[in-house]
Amino acid sequence: MTASTATVDRPVRSAVDVDWRRVLKWGGLMGLTMAFVASIGMLEAFDRRLIINPYLSLGYLAIGWIPFAFAYATAHEEVKEGIEAPVKGLRDVVAGAAAGLVGSAGLAVFIWMISTFSLRDIFVKLSPVLVRLLTFDTSVATGVLIWVAIMVGLGALAGVMHVVTPRLRKALFSGVAWALAVSLLEAIVKDAFDEVKLRWLSSWAYNLNGGLEAIPAIVIAIIAGIVAYRYGGTIPKARRTYAGLAPERRLRLSVIGIVLVLALFIGLPLIVGGIVNELLANVGLFLLMALGLNIVVGLAGLLDLGYVAFFAVGAYGMAVLTSPFSPRFAPALDFWVALPIVILIAAIAGLMVGTPVIRMRGDYLAIVTLGFGEIVRILFLSDWLSPYLGGAQGISRVPFIDLGPWEIKGSNPKSIFYLVAVFVVLAIYISWRLQNSRIGRAWTAMREDEDVALAMGINTVTAKLLAFVTGAILASFGGAIFAAKVGTVFPNSFSLLVSIIVLVVVIVGGMGNIPGVIVGALVLIGVLGGPTQPGLLQEFQEFKLLIYGVLLIYMMLKRPEGLVPSAMRSRELHHEELTQDAWLAKEPEPAADGGTA
Amino acid sequence: MIRILAIVIISWGIIGTIIDAANGIGPSAANWRDLVVAGLAQGAMYGLIALGYSMVYGVLGFINFAHGEVFMSGAMVGFFVADKLFEAGLWVDNFILAFLIVLIASIATSTLVAVIVEKVAYRPLRAAPRLIPLITSIGISFFLQYAFFGLFGPAVKNYPQLPTWLTQKRDIFGVLQIEGTKIVVLVVAVVAMTALYQFVERTKTGRAMRAVAEDKEIAALMGINVDRIVVTTFAVGGAMAGVAGILWAMLFRGVSFITGFLPGIKAFTAAVLGGIGNMAGAMTGGVVLGLFEGVGPQLVLGGLGIPGVSQLKDVVAFTALVLVLIFRPSGLLGERLGSEDRA
Numbered sequence: 001m002t003a004s005t006a007t008v009d010r011p012v013r014s015a016v017d018v019d020w021r022r023v024l025k026w027g028g029l030m031g032l033t034m035a036f037v038a039s040i041g042m043l044e045a046f047d048r049r050l051i052i053n054p055y056l057s058l059g060y061l062a063i064g065w066i067p068f069a070f071a072y073a074t075a076h077e078e079v080k081e082g083i084e085a086p087v088k089g090l091r092d093v094v095a096g097a098a099a100g101l102v103g104s105a106g107l108a109v110f111i112w113m114i115s116t117f118s119l120r121d122i123f124v125k126l127s128p129v130l131v132r133l134l135t136f137d138t139s140v141a142t143g144v145l146i147w148v149a150i151m152v153g154l155g156a157l158a159g160v161m162h163v164v165t166p167r168l169r170k171a172l173f174s175g176v177a178w179a180l181a182v183s184l185l186e187a188i189v190k191d192a193f194d195e196v197k198l199r200w201l202s203s204w205a206y207n208l209n210g211g212l213e214a215i216p217a218i219v220i221a222i223i224a225g226i227v228a229y230r231y232g233g234t235i236p237k238a239r240r241t242y243a244g245l246a247p248e249r250r251l252r253l254s255v256i257g258i259v260l261v262l263a264l265f266i267g268l269p270l271i272v273g274g275i276v277n278e279l280l281a282n283v284g285l286f287l288l289m290a291l292g293l294n295i296v297v298g299l300a301g302l303l304d305l306g307y308v309a310f311f312a313v314g315a316y317g318m319a320v321l322t323s324p325f326s327p328r329f330a331p332a333l334d335f336w337v338a339l340p341i342v343i344l345i346a347a348i349a350g351l352m353v354g355t356p357v358i359r360m361r362g363d364y365l366a367i368v369t370l371g372f373g374e375i376v377r378i379l380f381l382s383d384w385l386s387p388y389l390g391g392a393q394g395i396s397r398v399p400f401i402d403l404g405p406w407e408i409k410g411s412n413p414k415s416i417f418y419l420v421a422v423f424v425v426l427a428i429y430i431s432w433r434l435q436n437s438r439i440g441r442a443w444t445a446m447r448e449d450e451d452v453a454l455a456m457g458i459n460t461v462t463a464k465l466l467a468f469v470t471g472a473i474l475a476s477f478g479g480a481i482f483a484a485k486v487g488t489v490f491p492n493s494f495s496l497l498v499s500i501i502v503l504v505v506v507i508v509g510g511m512g513n514i515p516g517v518i519v520g521a522l523v524l525i526g527v528l529g530g531p532t533q534p535g536l537l538q539e540f541q542e543f544k545l546l547i548y549g550v551l552l553i554y555m556m557l558k559r560p561e562g563l564v565p566s567a568m569r570s571r572e573l574h575h576e577e578l579t580q581d582a583w584l585a586k587e588p589e590p591a592a593d594g595g596t597a
Numbered sequence: 598m599i600r601i602l603a604i605v606i607i608s609w610g611i612i613g614t615i616i617d618a619a620n621g622i623g624p625s626a627a628n629w630r631d632l633v634v635a636g637l638a639q640g641a642m643y644g645l646i647a648l649g650y651s652m653v654y655g656v657l658g659f660i661n662f663a664h665g666e667v668f669m670s671g672a673m674v675g676f677f678v679a680d681k682l683f684e685a686g687l688w689v690d691n692f693i694l695a696f697l698i699v700l701i702a703s704i705a706t707s708t709l710v711a712v713i714v715e716k717v718a719y720r721p722l723r724a725a726p727r728l729i730p731l732i733t734s735i736g737i738s739f740f741l742q743y744a745f746f747g748l749f750g751p752a753v754k755n756y757p758q759l760p761t762w763l764t765q766k767r768d769i770f771g772v773l774q775i776e777g778t779k780i781v782v783l784v785v786a787v788v789a790m791t792a793l794y795q796f797v798e799r800t801k802t803g804r805a806m807r808a809v810a811e812d813k814e815i816a817a818l819m820g821i822n823v824d825r826i827v828v829t830t831f832a833v834g835g836a837m838a839g840v841a842g843i844l845w846a847m848l849f850r851g852v853s854f855i856t857g858f859l860p861g862i863k864a865f866t867a868a869v870l871g872g873i874g875n876m877a878g879a880m881t882g883g884v885v886l887g888l889f890e891g892v893g894p895q896l897v898l899g900g901l902g903i904p905g906v907s908q909l910k911d912v913v914a915f916t917a918l919v920l921v922l923i924f925r926p927s928g929l930l931g932e933r934l935g936s937e938d939r940a
Contacts, residue, residue: 040747122677124750303728305735356923363660363731364922367865371915374862382908496858500735507732546743552736556729557721 018095023074027099030070030151031106037063038110041125042543043133049539050211051183057211058539059133061180064154067103071096071155075162093159100155101148108144115140167232175225182220183212184537188276195271265421269414277413279526281485282533284420285478287521289498290505291427291514292474297503298512298566299440300467301447303366305499306353306373310472312380312494313349314479317342319395319489320388326395328388335401335484342480343473350472354465373499380491394490398483408484416485423477430474431514439466444512497531497545504548508555510562519564524548603920610897617899630773632891638779638848640887641786645841646864647871647879648793649711649834655810655874655933656830659727662734663714665861666741667835671707671842672852673745676754678702679846683757692760696843704839710741711835712828720824738861746854753853756846782844789840790880793833797876806830810874810933859911863890866918872928881929890914 037043047059056064075092113119115131135143161169182189186206193202205216212220242250269277289311296304320326321338333341353372357365380389389395400409401419408415434440442463445453454460483489501524509520528544529535540547555562646668653661679699682688688695718737722730763777797803808816809826817823845860846852863886871882893913894906903909921928 036744040744123748125747301728303731356919360922360926362728364869364926366728366731367660367862367869368919368922370862371866371918375912375915378909378912382912384903384909500739503732503735543743543747545739546747549736549739549741549743553718553733553740556733556736557718560725560729 014091017091018098019077020098023095023098024102026070026074027102028106030067030099030103031110033070034063034066034103034107035110037066038130038134039123039125040543040546041130044125044127044130045542046539047133050207050209051180052217053207053209053211053213055214058184064150067100067151067154068158070103071099071158072161074099074155075159088163090163092162093156096159096162097152097156100151100153100158103155104144104148104151107147107151111135111140111144111147167229170232171225171229174228175221178224179212179217179221183217186210186212188272188536191276192271262425269417274413277417279536281413281416281420282530282535283521283525284417284424285482285485286502286505286525286530287424287518288420288427288478288481289475289502290509290517290521291424291431292471292478293502294506294512294514294517295431295434295443295474296467296471297506298517299435299447300443300464301362302464302467303362304369304468304471305366305496305503306369306371306376307471307475307502308494308496308498309353309373309376310346310349310475311479311482311498312376312491313346313472314342314476315483315489315494316380316389316395316479317345317476318480318483319398322484323395323398325397327386327390332399335399335480339480342476346472346476346479347469349476350469351465353472354468358461358464370496370499373496377491377494377496380494390490392490392492394488396488398487398489401484416481419484420481423481427474427477428514428518430470434470435514439463443467447512493532495531501525501531501548504552507560508551508562510564510566513562513564513566516562516564516566520562523563524551600924603923606901607897610899610901613901614896614899629892629895632895633888634773634775634779636888636891637884638782638844638887639891640867640884641783641880642841642844642848642883643860643864643867643887644880644883645786645789645837645844646860647867647883648790648837648876650865651868651871651873651876651879652806652830652834654868656806656827657719657723657730658934659730660734660865661719661834662731662861663737663741664711664834664838665857665859665864666738666745667707667711667714667857668838668842668845668860668864669852669854669857670710670741670745671703671835671839672845672856673749673754673842673854674706675699675703675839675843675846676756676852679756680754688757689760692763700840700843703842704836707839707842708832708835711831711838714741715828715831720827738858742854742857749854751854753851756850756852759847778847782847785840785844786880789837793837794876796833802826802829863914866914866921869918870921870928872930872932874933875928875930878928878930878932885929886914886917889917893917 042062043059045059046062047057049058050056051058051061075095111131111134114126115135120126134147136146138146161172164172182205190202190206193199205212205220207213242253245253269280272280289307292310293304293307296302296307318335318338320329321331321333321341322335324330324332326332353369357368360368379385381392383391385391400407406415408419442453442458445456445458446460446463450460453463482493486493505520505524506517507520508524509518510516525533525535527536528540528547529538534541535544559565646664649664649667650661653659653664679688679695682695682698687698714737718733719730722733759778763781766774766776767780768774797806805816805821805826806829808819808821809823809830813823816826841860841864842852845856864883867882867886868879869882870886871878871880890910890913894910898906898909898913
């Protein structure tokens with residue numbers, strides 16, 4: 001069999017014309033990654049959560065995506081500028097399958113090692129249960145053979161994905177993705193279906209012990225696949241039409257869109273149950289902080305790693321002012337009276353952090369702000385301030401927020417959600433207005449090039465301080481609500497982790513872009529969870545921070561502009577590529593003879 | 598304004614301590630001596646880690662935030678080797694041989710981790726804006742921490758007991774009484790530092806490293822393989838971190854997956870304090886910071902009448918960083934950076 005789709009002028013390539021070094025490299029990495037995932041205990045920890053009952057558990061999914069993804073990467077050939085794209089064909093399938101074979105060899109060595117030697121006193125997660133799971137309850141030899149079959153199959157499948165048309169590929173991917181998503185989001189879907197009296201549907205789809213039944217899973221995948229295949233190009237087309245509209249009509253459509261989204265968010269807590277409301281409240285809290293950090297990092301380009309300090313100041317300020325149990329100074333004010341004072345304190349804190357660091361270069365600033373964040377936490381924890389702030393015990397009994405007929409309290413997540421939502425909308429409005437204002441443009445200019453901005457007459461000192469203060473105020477909103485929600489503040493809620501996670505939210509979503517930050521908060525905090533707050537996938541609790549680290553690295557390497565990039569930011573980051581493309585477009589000849597400048 | 602305020606507060610604190618001492622309250626002279634020695638030993642360790650930050654900053658111009666984790670990985674793997682050797686009896690029978698094996702294992706691990714991190718994460722970002730590799734290194738730092746957490750568990754791992762001939766106090770010149778371990782720490786640090794200095798100043802590779810730090814493009818034109826030199830830099834920095842990992846184990850015995858974080862930040866502080874890109878500066882900065890951290894809380898904060906000063910050790914270190922960057926951003930011995938990294 002040869003690649004029969006080749007056109008006349010392209011040479012037909014044989015099926016074994018594979019870059020074997022690449023296969024070895026990626027296959028080896030595949031084996032290593034799978035051994036790593038098994039060694040940190042993901043397979044065992046996730047095994048109880050079923051995805052498709054009884055065939056696939058989350059544990060096997062966590063390890064099973066690896067051969068597919070790595071084989072997909074193996075089969076991928078880089079298309080260089082000026083060289084014709086290679087014909088896709090059987091070659092890709094062979095490459096994928098070969099990578100799967102190499103990887104399975106690596107995994108076989110791993111399985112053999114953990115079943116023969118006792119390594120458990122070093123690697124704590126290499127338990128007998130893991131061996132049983134890896135060998136599918138059979139002997140080591142049989143287990144290895146099963147893995148070889150699975151991985152070669154998955155590798156070949158990944159290769160096939162390269163050969164099919166992009167449209168079909170998208171449809172297949174979205175079919176599988178939807179089936180998995182519906183299964184993973186079981187808790188929400190069930191809750192929502194209960195609320196709208198569709199329990200019969202959810203009890204048909206889900207097994208009693210959790211996980212989708214096989215037939216509903218296939219049905220969902222097929223429906224999603226067909227929809228994706230049929231209506232694949234609709235959204236980009238709609239976006240193009242939208243961009244082509246007259247400004248007034250575009251504005252009107254935007255307003256309608258925003259109103260619809262708002263209505264959805266107001267109605268949402270009524271449909272979903274308590275867990276999801278709690279989740280949404282957490283998402284909102286982090287979104288509030290992320291919006292603030294977005295101004296500091298995304299717009300002004302000041303990498304602030306001690307952002308949690310302002311969150312802590314907000315929370316402690318609110319706790320001291322409202323709680324009757326504050327150790328020394330307890331005015332026991334009302335939330336709304338205390339809020340302006342907290343904002344003022346946060347603004348002063350922003351100035352205090354901002355002033356000394358203002359003339360430092362970007363990377364020093366990052367470390368110094370990190371230092372400030374830690375200083376604040378240690379001070380709150382210390383004996384020195386404990387007569388005022390309660391030391392390690394913190395301050396308890398921060399009262400509910402009284403709103404006349406309603407009461408906003410932590411035990412009623414719906415009320416917290418609405419409160420957070422109000423602040424989030426406010427924060428979005430502030431960010432949006434600031435972004436396009438004079439100071440917003442000054443920030444952007446400063447981010448792009450400080451010297452030029454200075455030369456253009458921008459007062460960079462004021463601009464930087466304003467960025468710090470705005471960020472601090474938004475974070476203190478978050479802190480104040482956090483204090484009222486949790487009811488107790490103590491120093492360990494304000495570790496460096498909070499700063500880093502908020503940073504990941506901003507970066508993964510898209511620096512300098514409000515919709516990006518919203519998406520980032522929904523996806524990361526909603527699904528994975530915050531530093532201590534569980535997300536939708538509560539099983540991930542143990543591995544959350546590992547995943548955050550990987551995400552940060554991956555995004556920086558592959559997509560530094562984030563999931564939803566802001567136009568200007570991505571232009572800045574890919575500036576070199578764009579100029580290169582333009583240059584190549586003008587003069588295509590010199591590129592071919594290897595003139596690497 | 599900030600400068601004057603800082604000077605006033607610090608001198609007030611010192612005067613307060615002196616008055617206290619004159620009145621016979623506060624720590625005794627022996628206490629002060631212990632604080633100084635502890636500070637020195639810890640400072641030597643910071644200095645070794647700081648070298649890694651300083652060298653990478655000198656060559657590539659960004660803060661390798663994950664360097665603290667490189668240090669931790671050496672200490673962690675060193676623990677497993679030490680533990681096995683203890684079980685085998687070698688640790689008790691022939692401590693010096695066992696110690697050397699552990700040291701080599703730690704150096705090898707740290708070097709390997711540093712080199713892999715450079716290859717996977719930093720090399721593709723060579724041309725990116727300078728905050729991008731910094732953010733990446735934060736991600737790597739997290740990844741390494743929690744990978745070690747996942748692989749080896751959350752427990753603090755205690756190195757086996759050191760032999761008593763090593764830990765007992767010894768008289769030096771009849772005036773000072775120093776624990777044997779602290780002497781070893783200081784000696785090892787000085788030896789490592791001297792070896793590194795000779796390597797960078799005398800060998801061909803060392804000269805190439807200095808050339809790359811000065812100007813990458815010109816160095817490449819002079820026939821230097823820049824990629825290889827960068828890897829060497831990471832490897833050497835990693836090796837120093839590995840040595841520091843064992844010194845940490847000797848001073849504190851306990852290692853866990855978050856061990857790397859605070860020493861990492863403080864070592865960076867030391868690098869800035871001494872002048873980033875400057876190797877002698879990194880060591881000096883480490884010792885100064887160690888001393889400051891050992892003595893500072895008592896000297897300044899104790900004099901201000903603040904209770905529980907030892908809790909505020911880290912605050913003192915971070916404040917030192919801020920003050921250095923305000924007063925003398927180029928460090929004690931001056932920074933040495935290539936033209937494009939100076940900002």
